[in-house]
Amino acid sequence: MISAEQLAHFRENGWVVVEGVFTADEADEIAAIALEVSHTVANTRDDGYYLDRSEDGQVWPRKIDYPFSRHPAFRKFVLDPRLRDILKRLTGDEPLLCTDQIFLKPPRFGSAKPYHQDNFYFQCTPSDHVITAWIALDDVDEENGCLRYISGSHRNGILPHREMPGESYNLAPDPADIDMSREALAPVRKGGVVFHHSETLHTSHRNTSDRWRRGYATHWVTADVVSESGVLDNACFKHDDYRELIAPTVSTENR
Ligand SMILES: O=C(O)CCC(=O)C(=O)O
Numbered sequence: 046m047i048s049a050e051q052l053a054h055f056r057e058n059g060w061v062v063v064e065g066v067f068t069a070d071e072a073d074e075i076a077a078i079a080l081e082v083s084h085t086v087a088n089t090r091d092d093g094y095y096l097d098r099s100e101d102g103q104v105w106p107r108k109i110d111y112p113f114s115r116h117p118a119f120r121k122f123v124l125d126p127r128l129r130d131i132l133k134r135l136t137g138d139e140p141l142l143c144t145d146q147i148f149l150k151p152p153r154f155g156s157a158k159p160y161h162q163d164n165f166y167f168q169c170t171p172s173d174h175v176i177t178a179w180i181a182l183d184d185v186d187e188e189n190g191c192l193r194y195i196s197g198s199h200r201n202g203i204l205p206h207r208e209m210p211g212e213s214y215n216l217a218p219d220p221a222d223i224d225m226s227r228e229a230l231a232p233v234r235k236g237g238v239v240f241h242h243s244e245t246l247h248t249s250h251r252n253t254s255d256r257w258r259r260g261y262a263t264h265w266v267t268a269d270v271v272s273e274s275g276v277l278d279n280a281c282f283k284h285d286d287y288r289e290l291i292a293p294t295v296s297t298e299n300r
Pocket residue numbers: 148158163177179247248249260262263
């Protein structure tokens with residue numbers, strides 16, 4: 046599922062696109078459930094969270110936190126062996142799902158996410174064993190807000206992050222500390238996955254298209270990872286039924 050070239054790209058640049066991990070139909074199904082679930086989230090969050098509106102005036106949460114806990118279809122989707130096999134190739138060890146989020150950018154209104162490093166929040170060691178797998182639920186390109194990376198930034202350590210003016214939920218490094226000459230775009234078709242190292246600088250721009258841009262971000266660790274932030278305390282892999290969920294299904298038909 047992941048070639049030697051793709052592995053080398055990940056090691057060199059701190060990110061890589063792998064197309065076709067899931068089918069387009071599988072992505073469509075999860076995208077539709079994400080919209081249903083987002084209505085519940087929109088009704089239970091405070092105002093600061095509602096950044097995005099669609100043309101018809103509907104308000105959408107910028108993201109759904111912990112989708113793993115919100116719907117059985119999400120659990121099955123993110124623990125799929127096709128995804129876990131690639132993660133195992135990237136770290137050399139069994140991947141464990143730590144936490145997850147679904148980012149929603151409605152047509153023409155989806156807001157930007159500033160440059161940041163995931164491990165600024167997670168504070169995990171060793172950082173090489175912490176990887177984000179961002180699953181495209183729509184075809185994603187420059188227009189609707191694909192991920193953008195600073196290639197090689199995973200080798201330069203964590204930059205200080207500060208609150209963005211008027212956006213207390215977004216912390217970002219000083220733009221002067223970001224080498225924009227190394228910026229690369231990561232367009233991907235629905236069902237494809239973009240993998241990034243926990244210390245790779247990444248961002249996404251506004252959705253200026255008339256299409257949705259939904260992305261399911263899953264954050265993975267290996268068993269040796271420790272954290273100073275508490276992110277592991279309620280990790281998905283600590284749920285009672287996690288082992289059962291990743292167990293291979295044995296067919297009883299031919300017994
Ligand atoms: O989907 C986005 O725009 C942001 C994703 C992100 O920051 C992440 O997956 O770590």
